[in-house]
Amino acid sequence: MERDLKSIGALSKATNVKVTTIRYYESIGLLxxxxxxxxxxxxxGKETFERLRFIRHARDLGFEIDAIRELIELQSSEEQDCSHVDGIARRHLTGVRNRIEQLRSLENELERMLDQCRGGKIEQCAIMESLADHEHCISDQHEQLDIRVQPR
Amino acid sequence: MERDLKSIGALSKATNVKVTTIRYYESIGLLxxxxxxxxxxxxxGKETFERLRFIRHARDLGFEIDAIRELIELQSSEEQDCSHVDGIARRHLTGVRNRIEQLRSLENELERMLDQCRGGKIEQCAIMESLADHEHCISDQHEQLDIRVQPR
DNA sequence: GTTGCTTCTACAGTCGCTGTAGATTGTATC
DNA sequence: GATACAATCTACAGCGACTGTAGAAGCAAC
Structure with a gap:
């Protein structure tokens, strides 16, 4: 099927994955x-196109590169039962849910903080007090909470 | 107040910030x-202890280092009105909420995927199909969605 | 004196890309 | 054929917010 052959730029457009990212995937052995x-x-060729689409979709769903690597390996062992695949997805879902819970408690605390602020000078700012305040310190409650809001 | 002087290890324990992280904060000029x-x-001394507690709390709430840097600067201009502080916190809250929304739609899609899986062999695994499937491709709907689930 | 902990500096590694520099190749237009 | 411009190539640095490592030195208790 010679007619399906694509340059890296064409592949990039077709899959919505950047050229540099495609080269990066190659460099880490994902492609x-x-x-x-x-x-x-x-x-x-068409195979790479489909694999890349698979990768892109999995990344969109938040799967880590290593998990995708595993999924791709499993893909080739078609005979096996898919409980392993199911497990990877289920673990990931649990991770997503935990993260949502973490962010929700952040949201609550931030809302509480903002509600207390009634304007005025920084000296008496409720937000600043709240940040300096030991009482509301999250890190005392749960050891190493993962807090980054904006990844990538 | 000579009695309050702490070693880096003692400060680390008191604030629940790792020794290496304290040195890192120094290296980037945050301390x-x-x-x-x-x-x-x-x-x-006590001042650093309190500043570090402030930083830790702000990090726990997901504020980025640059935002914290700004908050600390504002702290010293006590006379100013606190609308700037309020703005930083409000922007951050918006970021947190957007992230929660993103993760919720991931959660939904993952749930949908997992529901379709009825066991069996990988060859016919609904999860794998779903990942390979072009129809459900998120990246076609919104350009550059930020997808990392587990930060840090 | 010796064991074992803390601290020191300096630098590499994490994740998943993204951006840069400088060179080459391919295509379209004059 | 000349020229302009786009696409591609390699190799490497940078992002954010740390974390981990190596190797040396300091310090406290037995």
Whole structure:
């Protein structure tokens, strides 16, 4: 199927994955090394296109690279029962739910903080007090909470 | 108040911030360079202890280092009105809420995927199909969604 | 004196990319 | 054929907020 061969740029557009990211996936072994033209440019077939679409979709769902690597390995062992796949997805879902819970308690505390602020000078700002205040300290309640809001 | 002087280890325990992290905060200018003993060890007073507690609390609430830097600067301009502080917190709250929404839609899609799986072999696994399937592709709907679930 | 803990500096590694520099190749237009 | 511009190539640095490592030195208790 010679007509399906794509340059890296065409593959990028078709999958909505950036060119640099495709090269990155190759460098970490998530994508196989593709064939090259005489001048050394990458050429991709339909298989890579579909694998990349799979990867993109899994990344969109928040699966980590290592989990995707595992899923791809499992893909080739078609005979096996899919409880392993199910387990990976279920673990991930649990992670997502935990994260939502964490963020919800952040949301509550931030709301509480903002409600207390009635304007005025920084010296008496309720938000600043709240941040300096030992009483509301989250880290005393649960040891190492993961707190980053904006990933990537 | 000589009796309040702490070693880096003592400060670490008192604030629940790791020793390496305290040194890191110093290196990025979030904490001032402390005094040293004759042999070169860091010695901290009550001020640093309180600033570090402030930082820790703000980090627990998910504020980024740069936002914390700004909050600390505002702290010293006590005369100013606190609308700037309020703005920082409000922006952050909006970020948290957006993130929760993103994660909820991930949660939904993952649940849907898992519900479809009825066991069996990987070849016909609904989860795998769903991942390979173009139809459910999130990235076609909204361009660059931020998807990492487990930060740090 | 010796064991074992803390601290020191300096630097590499984490994750998942993204951006840069400088060179080459390919395509379209004049 | 010349020229302009886009796409691609490699190699490496940078992001954020730390964490971990190596190797040396200091310090306290037995």
């Amino acid at each position: 196989a090394e593709p064939e090259r033209t005489e001048s050394g440019r990458r050429v991709y | 001032a360079e402390p005094e040293r003993t004759e042999s070169g060890r860091r010695v901290y």
